[in-house]
Amino acid sequence: MEQPECDRISGGVCGVLRAVDDTAHACECSDARRRSPYPKASISWSYGTLWCMLKLDSNLPVKESVAPVVVDAVERIGFSVIAASPNENGEHLLTHVTAVAVLVGQFLGKRCSLSILEGQGDDAPLPVHTEGIYGRAGICPYFALACLTPSESGGSTRIYDGRRAAKLLREREPSIADMKIRYRSRAYPEEIQEYSIVENDPSYGDVLRYRARVETNQVMSNPTDPAESEVYERVDDILRECVALEHYWNRGDLLFVNNKITLHDRTAYRGARVLLRMRIDEPAVTTFTY
Ligand SMILES: O=C(O)CCC(=O)C(=O)O
Numbered sequence: 001m002e003q004p005e006c007d008r009i010s011g012g013v014c015g016v017l018r019a020v021d022d023t024a025h026a027c028e029c030s031d032a033r034r035r036s037p038y039p040k041a042s043i044s045w046s047y048g049t050l051w052c053m054l055k056l057d058s059n060l061p062v063k064e065s066v067a068p069v070v071v072d073a074v075e076r077i078g079f080s081v082i083a084a085s086p087n088e089n090g091e092h093l094l095t096h097v098t099a100v101a102v103l104v105g106q107f108l109g110k111r112c113s114l115s116i117l118e119g120q121g122d123d124a125p126l127p128v129h130t131e132g133i134y135g136r137a138g139i140c141p142y143f144a145l146a147c148l149t150p151s152e153s154g155g156s157t158r159i160y161d162g163r164r165a166a167k168l169l170r171e172r173e174p175s176i177a178d179m180k181i182r183y184r185s186r187a188y189p190e191e192i193q194e195y196s197i198v199e200n201d202p203s204y205g206d207v208l209r210y211r212a213r214v215e216t217n218q219v220m221s222n223p224t225d226p227a228e229s230e231v232y233e234r235v236d237d238i239l240r241e242c243v244a245l246e247h248y249w250n251r252g253d254l255l256f257v258n259n260k261i262t263l264h265d266r267t268a269y270r271g272a273r274v275l276l277r278m279r280i281d282e283p284a285v286t287t288f289t290y
């Protein structure tokens with residue numbers, strides 16, 4: 001049945017998305033939080049995404065129907081969450097979560113690069129960004145994060161709707177939308193890339209492609225352009241209106257993200273926090289040695 005479009009998020013559809021298997025839960029428009037099998041997960045708008053519980057303690061029951069639903073949500077609204085069974089604490093969780101990420105990730109792309117993100121606490125949030133925006137070869141279209149150790153407090157990951165942000169910026173601050181920023185990577189000094197704040201993506205149309213103010217950014221302004229601090233303030237103000245998901249991590253959660261239509265950040269946190277990150281079809285990574 002066709003669902004009405006939801007005006008709260010680009011590509012969103014009101015109502016129940018789809019049930020996937022016996023353990024899947026789809027959230028309804030009016031009470032997404034209550035129906036979520038994960039009370040800690042908060043969806044800041046009322047449209048529901050797919051919450052699919054995976055039991056990871058025996059074999060891997062990844063049904064063939066799961067991946068297409070993840071792909072559909074990631075394409076439409078920009079993200080999808082697969083939650084492990086809450087009582088899952090097994091020592092093999094890393095292996096299982098990685099396997100699920102790769103199995104489902106195959107439906108989004110052909111290659112994946114894995115890294116472990118490990119921190120011991122951070123009083124500062126990680127600024128909002130498009131993943132790998134500094135990459136000369138371009139950004140990865142999709143990435144996934146899996147939680148191995150949730151922090152003691154804080155450390156939620158927020159996903160922002162880049163199409164909605166682009167639309168609002170064009171309406172309210174058209175001169176800023178066309179300004180360019182040059183991004184660099186501190187870790188890989190040879191990686192430098194420049195984007196208009198609003199880019200026209202061949203597949204998705206106008207999207208915000210951006211990293212909030214950091215030392216390695218350079219705003220490419222003309223004398224008539226708004227001041228640099230104003231550029232960041234206006235864009236950040238708009239992004240605050242475009243939070244699509246704030247995900248509070250539980251061990252075993254898997255979050256798939258469409259990096260071309262969303263941005264993300266991470267809040268400040270206390271205690272050890274370990275995530276597995278999988279970048280899918282990262283343009284800079286094209287060869288593998290076995
Ligand atoms: O730790 C997170 O939640 C996200 C980290 C991140 O965005 C990054 O390392 O690029």
Ligand SMILES: [Fe+2]
Binds near residue numbers: 129130132264
């Ligand atoms: Fe990131």
